[in-house]
Amino acid sequence: MVFLMSVPVETPALKRSNTELENFISRIANGEQEAFEALYAEIQAAVFGFALSILKNRQDAEDVMQDSFLKIYHAAAGYRPQGKPMAWIFTIVRNEALQRIRAASRTDALPEENHLAAVPCHTQQTINRVVLETALQALTDEERQIVFLHALSGLKHREVSEVLKISLSTELSKYHRALAKMKKQIQGGGPDENE
Amino acid sequence: MKMSNKEVLKRLANAVQAETPNVLENVLARAAQTEGAVTMTTETYTPANAPVVLPETMQENKAVSFKPRWRRLALAAAAVLVIAFGVFFNQMYFSPMATVSFDVNPSIELKVSRSEKVLSATALNADAGVILDGMNLKNVDLNVAVKALIGSMVQNGYVDEAKNSVLITVESGNSQKGQELQQKLSKEVDEMLNTHSLHGSILSQQVDTGDAELAKLADTYGISRGKAALVSLLVEKDPLITLEQAAALSVHEINLLLDSKKTDLQSVSETGKASTSGYIGQEAALAAALNHAGVAASDIVRQKIELDYDDGRMVYEVDFNTAWVEFEYEIDAVNGSVVKFEREGEAPPQNSQPEQPVSSTPSSANSASSSSKEAPPANSTGQISKQAALDIAFAHAGVASSSASRTKVKLDHEDGRLVYEIEFEVGRTEYDYEIDAINGSILKAETDYDD
Numbered sequence: 293m294v295f296l297m298s299v300p301v302e303t304p305a306l307k308r309s310n311t312e313l314e315n316f317i318s319r320i321a322n323g324e325q326e327a328f329e330a331l332y333a334e335i336q337a338a339v340f341g342f343a344l345s346i347l348k349n350r351q352d353a354e355d356v357m358q359d360s361f362l363k364i365y366h367a368a369a370g371y372r373p374q375g376k377p378m379a380w381i382f383t384i385v386r387n388e389a390l391q392r393i394r395a396a397s398r399t400d401a402l403p404e405e406n407h408l409a410a411v412p413c414h415t416q417q418t419i420n421r422v423v424l425e426t427a428l429q430a431l432t433d434e435e436r437q438i439v440f441l442h443a444l445s446g447l448k449h450r451e452v453s454e455v456l457k458i459s460l461s462t463e464l465s466k467y468h469r470a471l472a473k474m475k476k477q478i479q480g481g482g483p484d485e486n487e
Numbered sequence: 488m489k490m491s492n493k494e495v496l497k498r499l500a501n502a503v504q505a506e507t508p509n510v511l512e513n514v515l516a517r518a519a520q521t522e523g524a525v526t527m528t529t530e531t532y533t534p535a536n537a538p539v540v541l542p543e544t545m546q547e548n549k550a551v552s553f554k555p556r557w558r559r560l561a562l563a564a565a566a567v568l569v570i571a572f573g574v575f576f577n578q579m580y581f582s583p584m585a586t587v588s589f590d591v592n593p594s595i596e597l598k599v600s601r602s603e604k605v606l607s608a609t610a611l612n613a614d615a616g617v618i619l620d621g622m623n624l625k626n627v628d629l630n631v632a633v634k635a636l637i638g639s640m641v642q643n644g645y646v647d648e649a650k651n652s653v654l655i656t657v658e659s660g661n662s663q664k665g666q667e668l669q670q671k672l673s674k675e676v677d678e679m680l681n682t683h684s685l686h687g688s689i690l691s692q693q694v695d696t697g698d699a700e701l702a703k704l705a706d707t708y709g710i711s712r713g714k715a716a717l718v719s720l721l722v723e724k725d726p727l728i729t730l731e732q733a734a735a736l737s738v739h740e741i742n743l744l745l746d747s748k749k750t751d752l753q754s755v756s757e758t759g760k761a762s763t764s765g766y767i768g769q770e771a772a773l774a775a776a777l778n779h780a781g782v783a784a785s786d787i788v789r790q791k792i793e794l795d796y797d798d799g800r801m802v803y804e805v806d807f808n809t810a811w812v813e814f815e816y817e818i819d820a821v822n823g824s825v826v827k828f829e830r831e832g833e834a835p836p837q838n839s840q841p842e843q844p845v846s847s848t849p850s851s852a853n854s855a856s857s858s859s860k861e862a863p864p865a866n867s868t869g870q871i872s873k874q875a876a877l878d879i880a881f882a883h884a885g886v887a888s889s890s891a892s893r894t895k896v897k898l899d900h901e902d903g904r905l906v907y908e909i910e911f912e913v914g915r916t917e918y919d920y921e922i923d924a925i926n927g928s929i930l931k932a933e934t935d936y937d938d
Contacts, residue, residue, distance in 0.1 A: 307731060325515075328515075329511065332511050332514070336507050336509075336511075337500070337503050337504040337507045340503065340506075340507040340508065341499075341500070341503035341507070344503065350506065354508050354510060357508070357510055358510045358513055358514055358517070361510070361511075361514045362514055362517055362518060365514070365518050366518075416726040417501075417502075417505065419498060419726075420498040420499070420501045420502035420505070420726070421502050423495060423498040423499050423502055424498075424499055424502035424503065424506075427499055439496070439499065440499070440503070442496055443495075443496040443497070443499040443500040443503070444499075444500050444503060448917070448935070449917065449935070460895075460910070461895050461897060461908070461910065464908075464910060464919060465899070465908060468919075468931070468933075471492045471495055471496075474495055475490055475492075475495060478490060478495070479489060479490065
């Protein structure tokens with residue numbers, strides 16, 4: 293009989309409360325690796341997804357994901373608990389992503405061609421993949437970022453509008469428009485339906 | 488394939504999760520570089536005193552400046568040694584023929600000898616602790632033990648007419664014997680419940696001892712392997728529910744959901760039917776939705792009702808159409824309250840309206856786009872006033888305008904039509920409306936609960 297330390301099989305959607313997340317952050321500030329790993333496990337998909345929604349290609353998103361976590365590690369000491377840890381985290385990710393865009397603006401390497409190739413044959417995953425690709429291709433920048441934040445973190449409209457620095461009403465209308473666009477494309481037919 | 492907003496978002500999240508790379512190692516390595524400190528080593532471990540499988544991150548930990556955990560791990564290692572030895576000893580003298588576990592809410596594992604006597608009884612969760620409290624099942628005949636356990640569960644209210652599902656899982660080296668045991672125990676539990684005037688839904692299955700996936704799942708969420716198997720079945724059938732959510736449900740809830748989605752249970756046998764008497768029932772759920780929507784049953788063209796699990800509670804998903812409008816409702820399965828609703832589409836206008844010119848800056852004098860002045864009602868362009876639109880929204884939401892805060896009204900044009908976009912909050916609920924600016928019909932209504 294062997295004693296196994298559990299490693300999560302699947303990263304669940306954000307389930308930790310804000311208090312728990314802030315607790316992780318303050319423990320990270322104290323140099324606690326466990327807390328950093330726990331935070332990582334909890335938010336890794338949210339960080340990657342949000343980066344992807346800004347950068348639109350997976351390689352850049354992965355790099356920014358790394359940079360963001362490094363930044364979180366270093367900045368944890370300066371975090372002041374205000375009950376909004378995800379807003380802090382997403383702001384870090386956003387800044388790192390925008391920085392990268394500015395740095396690469398000459399080469400303009402943005403869109404990636406990573407269509408539905410090499411997807412395992414399981415139907416549900418294929419549908420999920422279609423949804424993701426639709427989001428990456430059919431939405432405007434802001435619409436996409438809004439949708440990803442909602443999907444990955446369960447932030448409320450007001451909080452999303454604060455992270456993206458847009459007004460709440462803009463956020464709401466773009467949110468609904470984005471979802472309508474996505475549903476139309478996923479259900480209705482190909483791209484280039486008249487909007 | 489028809490998708491709700493919720494489904495779109497969940498599928499997106501699942502797709503992202505599936506593609507999220509694991510960069511933790513790299514980050515830790517870079518963090519160490521930037522700090523230049525090396526305080527963590529693995530030198531305190533030698534093969535002799537660490538007969539454990541260390542998580543990968545621990546083994547890579549040579550160059551990170553986090554505080555050392557070696558002390559805690561050394562203790563864990565020592566504890567494991569003791570347990571390992573104990574198990575070894577045990578195995579030598581009492582080899583079980585099979586492991587039988589019961590899951591309701593309480594999760595109990597029995598090791599059973601060849602002569603069908605109980606070798607050990609373990610509580611796998613707190614509820615099970617309540618059941619096993621004061622019971623000594625060692626060397627007791629399996630039948631007797633099962634009767635005692637079920638009896639205790641009924642007495643403590645874990646099984647009743649409304650929550651009547653019991654999961655029996657058998658794990659045995661001999662699948663023939665395992666099968667027999669499975670059937671025998673099903674029958675016994677059924678009979679036992681009958682003596683308490685209950686009709687149970689008995690699920691039974693065999694699991695493979697060597698199934699590592701299952702063991703990992705069970706470990707991660709602190710549930711028995713039997714329950715883990717059921718959870719996997721549910722998650723496979725319903726992609727919108729995560730493993731973590733499913734693992735937290737009771738066996739009865741999982742059974743109901745599987746039932747509701749007409750799942751082929753595959754290797755799980757079932758006798759009896761999962762009781763929905765704890766819930767209001769599909770009829771009542773539909774009635775609640777129709778009532779809220781102000782729609783008569785005779786107007787319905789198509790409907791679909793399904794039991795589901797969302798946001799921490801069991802709900803009925805009630806989807807229905809009239810000739811012109813699509814509705815999606817979530818009704819709380821226990822108390823019948825409306826949890827979420829969405830409607831799309833509009834009935835054709837009653838009076839014939841000339842087509843309004845489609846321009847975002849209407850030339851007629853009275854239509855103010857986002858000015859704060861209130862336009863007079865039903866002005867010459869045939870447009871209703873902001874106030875009228877607000878009244879419609881408030882009425883539909885069933886709230887008084889005085890209790891609404893952060894109210895916003897905006898005239899916009901969408902899809903070639905003038906609409907009022909209205910938002911307001913009442914307490915912790917956000918309301919979102921789109922009202923047709925010409926005829927006042929509600930094009931969209933959404934409620935968002937902030938929890």
